[in-house]
Amino acid sequence: MLSLPKKALLSLSVISLAMSATFSVAAEPVKSVAVTAIVEHPALDSARDGILHALNEAGFAEGKNLKWQYQSAQGNTATAAQIARKFIGDSPDVIVGIATPSAQALVAGTKSVPIVFTAVTDPVQAQLTPSWEASGTNVTGVSDILELEKQIELIKEIVPEVKNIGMVYNPGEANSVAVVEAFKELLPKHGLKLVEAAAPRTVDVSSAARSLVGKVDVIYTNTDNNVVSAYEALAKVGNDSKIPLIASDTDSVKRGAIAALGVNYRDLGEQTGRIVVRILNGEKPGDIQPQTSENLQLYVNVTAAEKQGVLLPLSLIERATEIIR
Structure with a gap:
């Protein structure tokens, strides 16, 4: 019987181990998320980054066992529909729609590919799900809905003499329409009135804000994507006209709002990512109840308050999660 030298046997063992390791890596299934x-x-970007972070935390990594695709519609609903058709055609394991128009485009395009929405205020109003219960469909997700009573309390704390609240919003965005309708019903109970200003496009935000000058005591902004995209234009109107701006998006405080009691969108993204992981691991989206975030944070901007003629209460500053100066 022919025997091999020890060096040859060692080399064969190393080669065998290397081939085994290569086979093991190649055999690991790759999951795809679009x-x-x-x-x-900033808010939606933070949500996107949070989703990827949660996937990484669960062991899904690009170049290893995760195919990750991301596309922005750049504020165009027709582009959102094109992206939805492209992603649905790719048949990934999960598609995530960030904000209502993108989620609506996805849900309209497929009843089979798993869809997870996030940064959507009211998924029922947006017709993404039939109710807040597990849908039994291919759709679930995380809402950024806020309790409006708390938003009104914040407005009255900052501007105690408030009577008229202005709101710039896109009437074509279900998120914003839902908030406007809820405010119309709620504000009169507090002796307050809502004054609306439509901004169907991002470029309309500044002129819509200017139309409120002399008519309102404060401008409140929800998570309307047109408004948030052009928040600096809105802040200029607030500063020039001494109209306090109060937001529901904490990232807008860094961009010129006086204060916001809102969702941390990085946390919201991570919460969404954990749902995506559950689906990648075999759960059906229709078995997962839509979720909301209970992690509200208070941001205040002392410099913006000075520019808009407001002296912030010390008690508000002391409660703040973050103070921008």
Whole structure:
């Protein structure tokens, strides 16, 4: 019987181990996740980054066992529909729609590919799900809906003499329409009135804000994507006209709002990512109840308050999660 030298046997063993390791890596299944957002701005970008972070935390990594795609519609609903058709045609394991228009485009395009929405205020109003219960469909997700009573309390704390609240919003965005309708019903109970200003496009935000000058005591902004994308234009009107701006998006405080009691969108993204992981691991989206975020944070901007003629209460500053000066 022919025997091999020890060096040859060692070399064969190394080669065998290397081949085994290569086969093991090649055999690891790759999951595909496609993400689309209606537009890029700090809140939605934070949500996107949070989704990827949660996937990484669960062991899904690009170049290893995850195929990750991301596209922004740049604020155009027709582009959102094109991206939705493209992603649905790719048949990934999960598609995530960030913000209502992108989520609506996805849900309209497929009843089979798993869809997870995020940064959507009211998924029922947006016709993404039939109710807040597990849908039994291919859709679930995370809402950024806020309790409006708390938003009104914040407005009255900052501007105690408030009577008329202005709101710039896109009437074509279901998120914003839902908030406007809820405010119309709620504000009169507090002796307050809503004054609306439509901004169907991002370029309309500044002129819509200017139309409120002399008519309102404060401008409140929800998570309307047109408004948030052009928040600096809105802040200029607030500063020039001494109209306080109060937001529901904490990232807008860094961009010129006086204050916001809102969702941390990085956390919202991570919460969304954990749902995506559950689906990648075999759960059906229709078995997962839509979720909301309970992690609200208070941001205040002392410099913006000075520019808009407001002296912030010390008690508000002391409660703040973050103070921008």
